[in-house]
Amino acid sequence: MEVTVYILRCRDGSYYTGLTKQNIEARLWEHNEGIYQGYTFKRRPVELVFMEVYDRIIDAIARERxxxxxxxxxxxxxxxLxxxxxxxxxRRGPVGTSE
Structure with a gap:
């Protein structure tokens, strides 16, 4: 089973980090369509800016955290990169928005 860890850049310049077992394009579509209420819902549109694919979900969860x-x-x-x-x-000095 492949698991993708991804980072989205939101309209407000903040970043959202998540993971998915589904196709990354489908997950990006869900974020942009507002399918789920959550961090990105009021920050749409979002753009995929980074992703890594893992074979083990435990590794993906650790990387997302x-x-x-x-x-x-x-x-x-x-x-x-x-x-x-x-x-x-x-983490020293002013910290930007993170999620």
């Missing part, structure tokens, strides 16, 4: 704990600058480094810069972006 990790990313949700990051500040906005660190999420932006991940989106830019700047893996080398991630360790330097701990």
């Amino acid at each position: 990790q990313i949700k704990g990051w500040n906005q600058r660190k999420k932006e480094a991940l989106i830019a 700047n893996y080398e810069g991630l360790p330097d972006l701990s």
Whole structure:
């Protein structure tokens, strides 16, 4: 079973991190159609900016939790695939919106 961890950029510039077992395009459609009341509902439209696919749901859950704990600058480094810069972006100074 494949599980996708994804980050959406919301209309207000904030980020939403989630995971899904369904096709990522279908999940993105659900967010943009407002199928579920939640974080992205009032922040539509949203744009898919990052995704990783995992074979084990436990690994995907751990990664989603990790990313949700990051500040906005660190999420932006991940989106830019700047893996080398991630360790330097701990939570110091002003923290951006994270979800």
